[in-house]
Amino acid sequence: MNITPVQESTPLLSSDRAGISIHNRKRKCVLLAAGVISLVVVLLIRRGPNTLFRIRTNDIIQTSNAPNASVFPQSFLWGAATSAYQIEGGASEGGRGPSIWDTFCARSADNCHGDTGNVTVDHFHHWQEDIELMQTLGLKAYRFSISWSRILPTGTAEGTESGDHRYSKTKGINYDGVQFYNNIIDALIAKGIEPFVTLYHWDLPQALQDRYGGWENEQVIDDFAKYARICFQFFGDRVKYWITINEAWSVAIGGYDQGNKAPGLLSEEQGGTGKPYLIGRHLLLAHARAVGVYREEGYAKWYLHGNSAKSGVIGIAHSGDYRFPADPKSKDDRDAATRAIEFQLGWMTDPIWFGDYPRSMKRILGSRLPEFTKQEKKMIKGSADFIGLNHYSSLLASAPKSPPSYGGYWADQSVILTSDPSWKTTFMGWNIVPDGAREILLWLDKRYNHPLIFVTENGMAADEPDFQHSLHDDSRKEYLEGYICGFGQALKQGVKLGGYFAWSMMDNFEWEFGFSRRFGLVHVNYTTLVRTPKLSADWYKLTIETNGANIRQINMA
Numbered sequence: 001m002n003i004t005p006v007q008e009s010t011p012l013l014s015s016d017r018a019g020i021s022i023h024n025r026k027r028k029c030v031l032l033a034a035g036v037i038s039l040v041v042v043l044l045i046r047r048g049p050n051t052l053f054r055i056r057t058n059d060i061i062q063t064s065n066a067p068n069a070s071v072f073p074q075s076f077l078w079g080a081a082t083s084a085y086q087i088e089g090g091a092s093e094g095g096r097g098p099s100i101w102d103t104f105c106a107r108s109a110d111n112c113h114g115d116t117g118n119v120t121v122d123h124f125h126h127w128q129e130d131i132e133l134m135q136t137l138g139l140k141a142y143r144f145s146i147s148w149s150r151i152l153p154t155g156t157a158e159g160t161e162s163g164d165h166r167y168s169k170t171k172g173i174n175y176d177g178v179q180f181y182n183n184i185i186d187a188l189i190a191k192g193i194e195p196f197v198t199l200y201h202w203d204l205p206q207a208l209q210d211r212y213g214g215w216e217n218e219q220v221i222d223d224f225a226k227y228a229r230i231c232f233q234f235f236g237d238r239v240k241y242w243i244t245i246n247e248a249w250s251v252a253i254g255g256y257d258q259g260n261k262a263p264g265l266l267s268e269e270q271g272g273t274g275k276p277y278l279i280g281r282h283l284l285l286a287h288a289r290a291v292g293v294y295r296e297e298g299y300a301k302w303y304l305h306g307n308s309a310k311s312g313v314i315g316i317a318h319s320g321d322y323r324f325p326a327d328p329k330s331k332d333d334r335d336a337a338t339r340a341i342e343f344q345l346g347w348m349t350d351p352i353w354f355g356d357y358p359r360s361m362k363r364i365l366g367s368r369l370p371e372f373t374k375q376e377k378k379m380i381k382g383s384a385d386f387i388g389l390n391h392y393s394s395l396l397a398s399a400p401k402s403p404p405s406y407g408g409y410w411a412d413q414s415v416i417l418t419s420d421p422s423w424k425t426t427f428m429g430w431n432i433v434p435d436g437a438r439e440i441l442l443w444l445d446k447r448y449n450h451p452l453i454f455v456t457e458n459g460m461a462a463d464e465p466d467f468q469h470s471l472h473d474d475s476r477k478e479y480l481e482g483y484i485c486g487f488g489q490a491l492k493q494g495v496k497l498g499g500y501f502a503w504s505m506m507d508n509f510e511w512e513f514g515f516s517r518r519f520g521l522v523h524v525n526y527t528t529l530v531r532t533p534k535l536s537a538d539w540y541k542l543t544i545e546t547n548g549a550n551i552r553q554i555n556m557a
Contacts, residue, residue, distance in 0.1 A: 002341065037359040038281070054222065069549035071488045077194060077499030078544040079141035080521060083201035085117045085506040090124030095174035097153025099203035100214065101511075104262035113514030114261055120509040121524045124180070130289065131187045133522060135504065138544040141194040143456060143501045144184070145201035145246065148227055150177035155205035166233055178234050183526060185238050194503070196247050196456075198243040198317065199228055199290065202251060202262065202511075209263060214253065215279045221286045225373050228290035232299035240303045242314040243388055243456065244290045248283040248348045249319040252276040255408045269407035276409055281370045284380055287316050291383040293511055316352065317388030319454040320345040322436035322443070323397040326418065332399035336415045340397045341443060343413040353448045355381035364412060386498065387444060388456035391483075394436030396420060425518060432479055437486030438493075445495045452496050453482065457531040458483050459503035460508070461517040467532075470507075470523045476536040481551055484543065488554040502540060506531060 018167070085101050105112035123130055134142055148155065157172025159164075165173060188195050204214050212219050245251075254261030256274030266272025294300055294314050296319045303312035322342040325333035342350070342358035350358045355377040361369055372380065395417045404411040423431040437458070444453060460479040464470035480502060507520035515526055519538040524530070542550055 003466075038539065069552070070547040071492050071554050072548040074547065076497075076547065077141040077454070078540075078547075079139050079143055079194075079196060079499060079501040080137070080505035080540075081196075081501040081503050082123075082505050082508065083145040083198070083203075083501065084147035084150070085120075085201070085203040086504075086510070086543045087121050087123040088150075089117065089119040089122040089505065091116075091118040093124060094149060094150065094180060095153060097149035097155075097174075098206040098261040099147070099149045100206055100209050101203050101204050102266050103209070104512075104556070106207035106557050107264070108298075112509075112512055113516050115509065115511045115516075120126065121506060121526070126529065126531075127184055130506070131184070131191060133531060133533070134188075134193055135191040136541075137521070137533070138541050139193050140544065141196050141241075141499060141501070142505070143196040143198065143243075144162055145203075146181055146231060147177070147203055148200065149203065149207075150174060150180065150204040151230060152205065152227055152533070153177075153207070155208035155211070156223055156226065157230070160230055161222075163498075164233060165230060173230060181235060185235055189238060193250065193266070194241065195235075195239050196241040196243070197231075197239045197453075198246050199231055200224070201246040202476060204262075215255075215282050216275065218282060218285075220294050221282060221289055224286040225289040225293050229293050229297070229299075232294055232297075236299045236302040237304050240310075240312045242294065242312065243316065243317045244287040245283055246314070246317045246456075247319045247390055248280060248287070249344055251283060252279040253409050267408045269411070277365065277369050280347060281372070284348065284449030285372075285376060287352075288376075288380040288383040290314075292379060300401065306404075313385035315384045315386035315388055315454075316348070317390055317465035317492050318348050320344055320389045320440050320444070322391075322394040322433070322440040323415075323417070324394060324436070324439075326396040326398035326416075329505035330399075333397065336399045337397035339411055340395075340415040340417065341440075343409075343442075345444075349444075349448065351377075351380045353381070353451070364414065386452040386454055387448070388454050389440065389444065390453060390457035390503075391424075391437060391440055392458065392460070393430035394439075395431065426475075426479070427463045428513075430460070431484070432460070434482035434486040435483050437483045438490045439486075440520075440555075441490035441495045441497065442493065445490070450494075450496055452498055454498050455487055455500045457501060457503040458487075459519050461519050464518045464523075466527075469524065470518065471532065473534045473536045476521075476534070477539045480536060480540065480543075481553075484548065485551050485553045487549065488548060492554070 013273050025239060085099060090096060091102060101117060105116045151174060152172060153174050154172060157170050159170060185195050204487055208214050208223060209222060214220060253276055255263055256265045256279045257267040257276040259266045259272065265274035267274040291314050300311045303310055321344065323337040325337040327333045327517065339360045346358040347361060350356065356372065357369060396419060398416045400414060400416050419431050423433055425431055441453060460476055462473050462475050487497060487500060502521060503517045505525040506522040507518040509515060510517040510519065521534060521540055523532045523534055
C-alpha cells in the first residue's frame with residue numbers, strides 16, 4: 001500500500017502548465033466514458049453470498065474487431081491478493097501467537113481506527129467458502145501470506161537451522177497452523193488455482209519484538225531464514241511461486257519513520273527512535289538469507305508438477321508508485337522524479353540487481369545509510385527470480401526551491417511531490433493515473449534489464465457508504481480497467497509481465513484505517529460475515545475469461 005507523503009505548502013501545479021497539458025492530451029489509457037463505443041454486456045442479475053453476475057461473454061467477444069484481441073499470453077496469471085492479518089482473524093485460535101499488529105491496534109484506538117484484526121473477515125473459519133468464490137470468479141492464481149506467528153507462535157523453534165521437521169514433532173512449531181495452510185494450498189490446487197505465497201506481510205511475531213526489538217536487531221535475519229526453511233519444507237512441494245517480503249519500504253517507512261504502521265515508531269530525525277534505513281538493510285538481508293536457504297538447500301527443486309520435478313521460483317514484492325516530472329522540460333524536475341522513484345522502488349531493488357543502493361541515496365544520506373559488506377553484497381545480488389510490483393498511484397515530482405520545513409524520509413529525498421488537479425482520486429486520496437502503470441513497468445524493465453515482473457497488488461478503495469453503493473462499484477471497475485490497460489500497453493512494448501493480482505479479493509482490515517476503507521472485489525458484511533461479489537468482480541471474471549480481450553483501449557495505444 002502507498003503511504004501519503006508530507007506535502008510542501010506550495011500551490012498545486014495547474015493542468016495547463018507547460019508539459020502537463022501535453023501529457024494529458026497524449027494519455028492513451030482513458031477510462032470508458034459517455035460517448036465511447038461500449039462493449040455489449042448482457043447481465044442476468046443473480047445476487048447472493050456465493051454467486052456472481054452471469055455474463056454472456058460471447059456478446060463481449062463479438063464486439064471486438066480483432067481476431068486475437070488480447071495482448072496477454074495464454075500463460076498469463078490472473079489473480080487476486082490478500083494478507084494473513086487482514087483477512088484471517090482467529091487471533092487466539094489454532095495455536096496462533098500475537099503479532100506486532102495485534103499489539104499496535106490494542107495500544108490505542110487512534111492506531112487502527114479503533115478496530116482490530118481479531119476477527120476481521122474470519123477467513124480462518126470461512127476459507128473453504130472463500131476458495132469457492134475464487135473458483136467462481138475464475139482466478140488462475142491466488143496470492144496470500146502465511147502468518148509467521150501462526151506457524152511459530154514465539155517466532156522461533158528448536159533446531160530449525162537444519163533438519164527436516166515434517167515427520168517429527170519439533171518444539172515451537174504449531175502443527176495446527178501448518179495444517180491450516182496445508183488445507184488452503186490443497187484446496188486451491190484442487191480448484192485449479194495456483195498458490196502464490198508470501199512469507200512476510202508485516203505481521204512479525206510480538207515475541208521477537210519483545211525479545212530483541214524485531215527488525216531493529218540483526219538476529220531477525222537468522223530467525224526469518226529459519227522460519228522460511230520451515231515453510232519451504234511443509235509447503236514447497238506444492239507452491240511454485242514464493243515471495244519473501246511484502247513492501248519492505250512500507251515496513252521501514254510506515255513502521256520506523258512515520259509511525260502509522262506497527263510497531264509505530266517515528267524516526268530519529270522527527271524526535272523518535274526509529275531507524276528506517278537500518279530496518280531496510282535488515283529486511284534486504286533477511287530476504288537474501290531466505291532465498292539462499294531456498295536455492296542452496298535444494299527447496300527450489302521440491303516443487304512437483306505432475307510426476308516430474310520442476311523448479312519453483314522466489315522473489316520479493318515492492319512498493320512502486322510512479323513519479324512524473326512536474327515540468328518535463330526541466331532537467332531538475334526530471335532528476336527529481338527519478339530520485340523519488342529511486343528512494344522508494346530503487347532502495348529495495350537496486351541491491352538485489354546491482355549489489356548496492358542507488359547512487360542518489362548514497363550521495364544524499366552518506367553515513368546514515370548503513371553499508372553492506374562485500375559478503376553481504378554478494379549474497380543480496382541476484383537474490384530474486386522475479387520482481388513483484390505493488391502499484392496504486394502516481395504523483396508529480398519537482399526540485400525544491402528551498403530546504404524543507406520538516407524532517408525524516410520525505411525530506412531526505414529532496415523532492416516536492418504534488419498532484420495534477422485534473423486527476424481523480426480514490427477514497428484513500430490517491431491519484432488515479434493509469435499512465436503511471438505503463439511507465440513504472442517500463443522504468444523497471446529498462447533499469448533492471450528486462451526482468452520477469454508480476455503486478456502483485458493493484459486496486460482502489462472506493463467510497464462505499466452502504467451495501468448498495470458497495471455492490472455497484474463502477475469506479476473500481478473503471479480503475480481496474482484503466483490500470484490493466486496501462487500494464488497491457490507496457491507488455492506490448494516488450495515488458496516481461498507474468499501476471500496480475502487485484503487488491504483485494506475481498507473487503508478486509510485495512511491496517512491503520514481499520515474497516516473504514518474497502519478494497520475488495522467481494523463485499524463483506526463485517527457483522528454477519530456474508531460475502532457478496534460486487535460489479536467489479538463480475539467485470540474481472542469477464543476479463544479473466546477473455547484473457548483481457550474485453551479491454552479494447554490496450555489496442556488503441
